[in-house]
Amino acid sequence: MVFAGQGDARRSMSLLWRTEQPAQRRRGPGPGPRPGLSADAIVTAAIAVADEDGMAALSMRAVGERLGRTAMALYTYVPSKSELLDLMYDAVHAELPTRYAGIDNWRTGLTDWAHDTLAFLLRHPWVLQVSQARPVLGPHEYAGLDTLVRLLNGTGLDASLRRRLVGTLTHFVRGCAGTVAEARQAAAVTGESDEEWWFARSALLGEVAPDFADRYPSLSAMESEGTPQQPPSAPGEEAMPYLEREARETFAVGLDVMLDGIDAAIRRMGTP
Amino acid sequence: MVFAGQGDARRSMSLLWRTEQPAQRRRGPGPGPRPGLSADAIVTAAIAVADEDGMAALSMRAVGERLGRTAMALYTYVPSKSELLDLMYDAVHAELPTRYAGIDNWRTGLTDWAHDTLAFLLRHPWVLQVSQARPVLGPHEYAGLDTLVRLLNGTGLDASLRRRLVGTLTHFVRGCAGTVAEARQAAAVTGESDEEWWFARSALLGEVAPDFADRYPSLSAMESEGTPQQPPSAPGEEAMPYLEREARETFAVGLDVMLDGIDAAIRRMGTP
DNA sequence: CGAAGTTACTTTATGACGTAAGGAGTCGCA
DNA sequence: TGCGACTCCTTACGTCATAAAGTAACTTCG
Structure with missing residues (x-):
C-alpha cells in the first residue's frame, strides 16, 4: 500500500483543485533552455508509467526519464512523490462516467x-x-x-x-x-x-500435502463439485486467464x- | 502491495508445509558461537515487526536487529524476504478459528x-x-x-x-x-x-471549493441528512476514531x- | 553592452533498502 | 592437529526519495 497525501495539505489541495495563484509567473525572468515542463505533463507521464509498468515501477527517475529529464527536475513542479500520487489519483478519476441513463431503475x-x-x-x-x-x-x-x-x-x-x-x-x-x-x-x-x-x-x-482431501474436506468437495469443465474458447478469441x-x-x-x-x-x- | 512467493516454488512449499528433510542436520558440524536461530524464530520476529510498525517497516535489517543479528544472518534460514513473507502470512492464519458452534444456522x-x-x-x-x-x-x-x-x-x-x-x-x-x-x-x-x-x-x-454543495448535490444532501449526531462516548471508555x-x-x-x-x-x- | 536576478535543470551526496560475495569464528570428527 | 560443515559478519552494489549546491539560459535593469 502506498500512502499519498503526506505532504503539505494546503499546497496539495491547491494543486488538486487548481487554485494556484495565476499571477507571479513570468514576473521578471524567463525560462531556461528547454521547452519547459508542467505539473500536468508530469502527472500524465507518471500515469503512463504506472499504467504500463505498475506501481512498483513508478519512481521519480522513471517519470523523469519518460520526459527526458532527471528525477530532480520534477521537484520544480511537484513537491514530492506523495503529492504526485495525489494528483495522479484524482486525474484518472476524471475517467469515471457521471451520467447513467436509467436513473429510474x-x-x-x-x-x-x-x-x-x-x-x-x-x-x-x-x-x-x-x-x-x-x-x-x-x-x-x-x-x-x-x-x-x-x-x-x-x-x-x-x-x-x-x-x-x-x-x-x-x-x-x-x-x-x-x-x-x-x-x-x-x-x-x-x-x-x-x-x-x-x-x-x-x-x-x-507432493507436499498428499492428505489434502482429508485435511480440507469441505473445500475439496466444493472444488470437485463446483468447478465446471470450461469450454474451449472459440477460435480467434483470446482465452481469458x-x-x-x-x-x-x-x-x-x-x-x-x-x-x-x-x-x-x-x-x-x-x-x- | 507486496508480492510474496517470488522465490523457488519447491523450497517455498517445503518450508510452508514443514516437509524439510529432517536428516542432514547436525550431520557433522556444530553451530557457531551463538545459541542459534531458526526459521520459526525469524518468522515470529518478523510478524512482531510487521504488527507493531507496519509492512513498510518490515526490513531484513529490522528483523535481524530484533534477534540481535545482522540482516544477512537471516539468509541462512530463509531464502529471501519474499519467502519470509509467505511464512509469516501462513503462520498468522493459524489464528483463524476453525470451529463454529451454530453450523445449523x-x-x-x-x-x-x-x-x-x-x-x-x-x-x-x-x-x-x-x-x-x-x-x-x-x-x-x-x-x-x-x-x-x-x-x-x-x-x-x-x-x-x-x-x-x-x-x-x-x-x-x-x-x-x-x-x-x-x-x-x-x-x-x-x-x-x-x-x-x-x-x-x-x-x-x-477554501478551495466554496461551491462544493452545488458541484456534488447528491453527496452533500446525503451527508447532511445521514450523518447522525454522535453521542459523546461514555466516560471512561475510549472514544473510537x-x-x-x-x-x-x-x-x-x-x-x-x-x-x-x-x-x-x-x-x-x-x-x- | 554587461551585470544581476530568476528560473529550469543537473550533479552530487545521504541514508535507507534487498542481497551477492567473501570472509571469520566455532564445533565434531579424523 | 587439521578438515569440513555450519553460523554469522563485513563489505559492496545498485536501487530508491530527496536535500543541497551548482550550471546554464533567459529577461530586465543600469
Missing part, C-alpha cells in the same frame, strides 16, 4: 456503475494501491462518489443506510478488481501464465447477491 | 466468521498488503478457507454459487479491514487523529445486506 444503474468502475480500476490498477483512509479529496474522486450516491438515491433507502452501501459496494468492486489486477501483474512479472502457475503449484501441493475468469465470475455473482440484499432492504422498508 | 455462523476475520485482519493489518492472486497456498490459509466453505455449505446452495460467495465475502471483509487498518496507520504515522485530520481538511476544502467508527458501521450494515442477498438466493432455490 436503481438496479441497472448500479450494475452499470459496478461494471464501469471495474473497467476503470483494471485500466489503472495502481489506483487500488493508494490508501483509501484519509482519502485524497480531489474534485474527480468526489464526482465519482456523487454519481454513486445519486444512483443509490433511486433505492429510496434512508440516508444512513445509503451511506454504508457506498462503502460496501466500493469494497466489493475494489476487491474483485484487485484480484484481477494482481493476477495480471503476477503473470507479467513472472512470465508464467495462470495455468502454468497453477499446474506447477498443484503438483507441488500434491484462469484467475481472471474466476474473478469475473465472482464479480457477476457477488454483485447480484449484493443487489438482492439491497432489494430486500427496500422491501422491508415498505412492509415494516 | 448459516447466518449466525457467517456473521461470526466475518467478525472473527475482521478482528484477525486488524491484529495483523499487513496481511492485507500481501497479494491475493497467486495465493501463498499454505496449510493454515487453506484451513481458513475450508472453514468458510463449511459454513457456506449450511446454505444448501450450489457448489458453483458457494465458490463465488467465498470471494465475495472475503472481498468485503478485507475491504472493511483495510479502511480501518489504513486509518490507524495514518494516525500513527502522522500523529494526527482522524478528527484533527478531517477538521483541517474540510476547512481547506471549504471517526474513520474507524464509520468503517465498523459499514461492516455491520454491509454484512447484513450481503447475508440478505444470500437469503434471497436460498429462497429462490426453493421456489424456481
Whole structure:
C-alpha cells in the first residue's frame, strides 16, 4: 500500500483543485533552455508509467526519464512523490462516467456503475494501491462518489443506510478488481501464465500435502463439485486467464447477491 | 502491495508445509558461537515487526536487529524476504478459528466468521498488503478457507454459487479491514487523529471549493441528512476514531445486506 | 553592452533498502 | 592437529526519495 497525501495539505489541495495563484509567473525572468515542463505533463507521464509498468515501477527517475529529464527536475513542479500520487489519483478519476441513463431503475444503474468502475480500476490498477483512509479529496474522486450516491438515491433507502452501501459496494468492486489486477501483474512479472502457475503449484501441493482431501474436506468437495469443465474458447478469441475468469465470475455473482440484499432492504422498508 | 512467493516454488512449499528433510542436520558440524536461530524464530520476529510498525517497516535489517543479528544472518534460514513473507502470512492464519458452534444456522455462523476475520485482519493489518492472486497456498490459509466453505455449505446452495460467495465475502471483509487498518496507520504515522485530520481538511476544502454543495448535490444532501449526531462516548471508555467508527458501521450494515442477498438466493432455490 | 536576478535543470551526496560475495569464528570428527 | 560443515559478519552494489549546491539560459535593469 502506498500512502499519498503526506505532504503539505494546503499546497496539495491547491494543486488538486487548481487554485494556484495565476499571477507571479513570468514576473521578471524567463525560462531556461528547454521547452519547459508542467505539473500536468508530469502527472500524465507518471500515469503512463504506472499504467504500463505498475506501481512498483513508478519512481521519480522513471517519470523523469519518460520526459527526458532527471528525477530532480520534477521537484520544480511537484513537491514530492506523495503529492504526485495525489494528483495522479484524482486525474484518472476524471475517467469515471457521471451520467447513467436509467436513473429510474436503481438496479441497472448500479450494475452499470459496478461494471464501469471495474473497467476503470483494471485500466489503472495502481489506483487500488493508494490508501483509501484519509482519502485524497480531489474534485474527480468526489464526482465519482456523487454519481454513486445519486444512483443509490433511486433505492429510496434512508440516508444512513445509503451511506454504508457506498462503502460496501466500493469494497466489493475494489476487491474483485484487485484480484484481477494482481493476477495480471503476477503473470507479467513472472512470465508464467495462470495455468502454468497453477499446474506447477498443484503438483507441488500434491507432493507436499498428499492428505489434502482429508485435511480440507469441505473445500475439496466444493472444488470437485463446483468447478465446471470450461469450454474451449472459440477460435480467434483470446482465452481469458484462469484467475481472471474466476474473478469475473465472482464479480457477476457477488454483485447480484449484493443487489438482492439491497432489494430486500427496500422491501422491508415498505412492509415494516 | 507486496508480492510474496517470488522465490523457488519447491523450497517455498517445503518450508510452508514443514516437509524439510529432517536428516542432514547436525550431520557433522556444530553451530557457531551463538545459541542459534531458526526459521520459526525469524518468522515470529518478523510478524512482531510487521504488527507493531507496519509492512513498510518490515526490513531484513529490522528483523535481524530484533534477534540481535545482522540482516544477512537471516539468509541462512530463509531464502529471501519474499519467502519470509509467505511464512509469516501462513503462520498468522493459524489464528483463524476453525470451529463454529451454530453450523445449523448459516447466518449466525457467517456473521461470526466475518467478525472473527475482521478482528484477525486488524491484529495483523499487513496481511492485507500481501497479494491475493497467486495465493501463498499454505496449510493454515487453506484451513481458513475450508472453514468458510463449511459454513457456506449450511446454505444448501450450489457448489458453483458457494465458490463465488467465498470471494465475495472475503472481498468485503478485507475491504472493511483495510479502511480501518489504513486509518490507524495514518494516525500513527502522522500523529494526527482522524478528527484533527478531517477538521483541517474540510476547512481547506471549504477554501478551495466554496461551491462544493452545488458541484456534488447528491453527496452533500446525503451527508447532511445521514450523518447522525454522535453521542459523546461514555466516560471512561475510549472514544473510537471517526474513520474507524464509520468503517465498523459499514461492516455491520454491509454484512447484513450481503447475508440478505444470500437469503434471497436460498429462497429462490426453493421456489424456481 | 554587461551585470544581476530568476528560473529550469543537473550533479552530487545521504541514508535507507534487498542481497551477492567473501570472509571469520566455532564445533565434531579424523 | 587439521578438515569440513555450519553460523554469522563485513563489505559492496545498485536501487530508491530527496536535500543541497551548482550550471546554464533567459529577461530586465543600469
